[in-house]
Amino acid sequence: MCGIMGYSGLRPPLPLLVSGLERLEYRGYDSSGVAFFDDFGALSVVRAVGKVGMLKDLVSDRVAQPGAAIGHIRWATHGGVTLENAHPHQSGPIVLVHNGIVENDQALRIHLRSCGIECLSETDSEVLSHLIRLEYEKDGVFPEAVRRALGHVEGSYALAILCQNDPADLVVVRNGPPLILGLGAGETFAASDIPAFLHFTRQVHPMDNGTIALIRHDEVRAGRLEQSLQDWTPPPSMTISWDPVFAEKGTYRHFMEKEIFEAPRAMMDTLSDRLSVSPVLPELDRLALGIPPVVAFVACGTSWHAGLFGRAFLEQAGIPAFVEIASEFRYRKLLLPKGSWVIGISQSGETADTIGAIEASRRAGFFTVGIANVPGSTLERECDLCLLTHAGPEIGVASTKAFQAQVSLLMMLSLALGEASPRPDLLDALLRAPHRLELFLESLSAESLDARVERLRQSRLVMFAGRGLDYPLALEGALKFKEITYRPADGYPGGELKHGPIALIEPGVTVVAPLVDRSLRAKEISNLREIRARGGYVLAIGPAIGKEGHEIWYDDRIGLPDDPPWSGVFQAAGVLQLLAYRVASALGNDVDQPRNLAKSVTVE
Numbered sequence: 030m031c032g033i034m035g036y037s038g039l040r041p042p043l044p045l046l047v048s049g050l051e052r053l054e055y056r057g058y059d060s061s062g063v064a065f066f067d068d069f070g071a072l073s074v075v076r077a078v079g080k081v082g083m084l085k086d087l088v089s090d091r092v093a094q095p096g097a098a099i100g101h102i103r104w105a106t107h108g109g110v111t112l113e114n115a116h117p118h119q120s121g122p123i124v125l126v127h128n129g130i131v132e133n134d135q136a137l138r139i140h141l142r143s144c145g146i147e148c149l150s151e152t153d154s155e156v157l158s159h160l161i162r163l164e165y166e167k168d169g170v171f172p173e174a175v176r177r178a179l180g181h182v183e184g185s186y187a188l189a190i191l192c193q194n195d196p197a198d199l200v201v202v203r204n205g206p207p208l209i210l211g212l213g214a215g216e217t218f219a220a221s222d223i224p225a226f227l228h229f230t231r232q233v234h235p236m237d238n239g240t241i242a243l244i245r246h247d248e249v250r251a252g253r254l255e256q257s258l259q260d261w262t263p264p265p266s267m268t269i270s271w272d273p274v275f276a277e278k279g280t281y282r283h284f285m286e287k288e289i290f291e292a293p294r295a296m297m298d299t300l301s302d303r304l305s306v307s308p309v310l311p312e313l314d315r316l317a318l319g320i321p322p323v324v325a326f327v328a329c330g331t332s333w334h335a336g337l338f339g340r341a342f343l344e345q346a347g348i349p350a351f352v353e354i355a356s357e358f359r360y361r362k363l364l365l366p367k368g369s370w371v372i373g374i375s376q377s378g379e380t381a382d383t384i385g386a387i388e389a390s391r392r393a394g395f396f397t398v399g400i401a402n403v404p405g406s407t408l409e410r411e412c413d414l415c416l417l418t419h420a421g422p423e424i425g426v427a428s429t430k431a432f433q434a435q436v437s438l439l440m441m442l443s444l445a446l447g448e449a450s451p452r453p454d455l456l457d458a459l460l461r462a463p464h465r466l467e468l469f470l471e472s473l474s475a476e477s478l479d480a481r482v483e484r485l486r487q488s489r490l491v492m493f494a495g496r497g498l499d500y501p502l503a504l505e506g507a508l509k510f511k512e513i514t515y516r517p518a519d520g521y522p523g524g525e526l527k528h529g530p531i532a533l534i535e536p537g538v539t540v541v542a543p544l545v546d547r548s549l550r551a552k553e554i555s556n557l558r559e560i561r562a563r564g565g566y567v568l569a570i571g572p573a574i575g576k577e578g579h580e581i582w583y584d585d586r587i588g589l590p591d592d593p594p595w596s597g598v599f600q601a602a603g604v605l606q607l608l609a610y611r612v613a614s615a616l617g618n619d620v621d622q623p624r625n626l627a628k629s630v631t632v633e
């Protein structure tokens with residue numbers, strides 16, 4: 030949902046802003062823009078409709094002097110995709126970029142009109158620039174003007190702001206959407222996400238909600254919005270371990286393809302240090318917590334599917350669990366037993382609905398746990414306890430490697446919370462799973478998938494079905510498929526097909542069926558026979574079962590090694606991700622930035 034970036038330092042800021050915005054492009058790609066001081070010292074704004082590439086062309090012959098500069102990429106909320114609505118927005122000497130939503134923008138517009146100011150755009154963001162300008166005209170103190178103006182604003186905002194009269198100064202504010210400072214030598218970055226500046230520094234300060242900072246090169250002073258400038262102090266920082274190579278495409282055509290093949294490493298990094306002869310979650314041990322009576326998982330999208338696995342694993346460990354879509358859960362009556370845990374799962378750690386659900390749970394007195402991939406994210410800081418997956422930065426909008434990292438961490442959590450001595454077979458399967466996945470992905474040649482990709486591309490409708498552990502796989506397969514191919518696809522519990530979806534089956538319809546759950550395999554197979562009997566085409570993803578050809582219940586099968594289900598789910602997930610990726614590429618779609626989607630949804 031929009032990405033912002035700011036810089037103050039001695040380098041020419043334009044190339045650095047453009048490359049940072051390219052790395053934030055997964056957050057929105059409707060329009061983009063930058064503001065900088067040109068070689069005459071004048072504050073210049075350049076905006077473009079469309080992707081950052083358009084902006085890059087426009088600024089290719091522009092020179093910016095060292096100092097402060099800001100940039101933005103937009104995912105439209107208020108107002109259409111037009112040049113007028115693109116950021117930055119300027120009012121006199123003040124220029125700003127905004128991520129978030131101003132809830133009282135209509136009232137503020139009326140107030141501005143009474144001061145003789147008409148907004149030029151339909152955005153809620155433009156009003157902020159005028160409000161700050163009005164305050165600035167009172168005393169000429171830039172950061173104080175920002176602070177006072179925001180006192181009139183209701184809503185959420187991450188802001189980066191420049192002032193014509195202070196060319197080295199960058200003021201940034203966070204109240205809701207994420208904003209992370211990157212602290213370098215002689216320079217400071219501010220961005221919605223770490224990959225924007227990961228090439229320059231790994232020293233970061235994730236800003237707290239309700240805080241503001243004044244940045245001049247590497248001097249940073251930060252404080253709460255209620256505190257006046259003289260009380261602001263240098264903020265603390267932490268070092269993050271992410272490798273900048275993760276944020277590069279390398280030899281791959283798309284980030285998504287690269288990230289599918291990074292899944293084994295994502296799992297390995299998540300599990301190592303936590304798993305040896307027994308599952309160790311030092312984070313849990315430190316708190317010496319008892320076993321919760323009930324665990325509720327809350328999440329959105331792919332992370333919700335990971336939560337369905339979490340439920341299955343905890344149930345196997347004897348712990349009652351359920352899974353809820355965060356946007357629904359947050360407005361429900363929370364009738365959980367005392368001592369229950371609410372676990373929010375989120376790659377970004379910034380999804381507004383997941384955070385809202387966690388906040389509601391905390392208010393209701395439940396113990397909250399976050400499973401997040403981005404260190405320093407809001408989820409990490411809002412929860413009583415956070416378990417980090419270590420998938421590294423995920424750039425492709427459709428989540429891939431983060432999913433396998435979440436699922437492996439959930440397996441480990443169930444082992445750590447389960448019986449005193451966890452089942453050695455499960456532990457062994459988990460220990461081997463990353464390497465088994467790596468070997469499997471290496472063995473899958475592009476050609477071996479060609480015919481399947483073509484079949485899916487030609488299919489009138491693609492459905493995904495599975496039971497037990499194969500059900501969340503079916504849901505995730507369908508989500509990946511629709512997200513990037515734009516073709517209708519849905520995932521169903523295999524046993525539910527006959528209660529409605531089977532009416533859709535006819536020649537030209539393909540049903541993709543992951544089959545890693547041995548316990549329900551016979552039942553899954555009879556559901557698939559029902560599909561074939563009605564002219565549907567069944568593409569199974571699973572190990573060879575019984576005598577091949579003896580009793581054919583599928584039309585085609587992508588073979589998986591006959592590994593235990595705890596290893597097989599990762600392999601089946603890899604196949605489903607690759608199939609969606611390959612079909613979308615064959616259709617010529619923008620795989621990394623699919624239409625209408627954003628990676629991190631920071632609005633309700």
Ligand code: G6P
Nearest residue numbers: 329330331332375376377380428
């Ligand atoms: C968006 C993305 C999905 C993602 C979901 C949850 O909708 O497009 O790929 O699964 O958000 O994101 P989170 O960061 O909370 O895991």
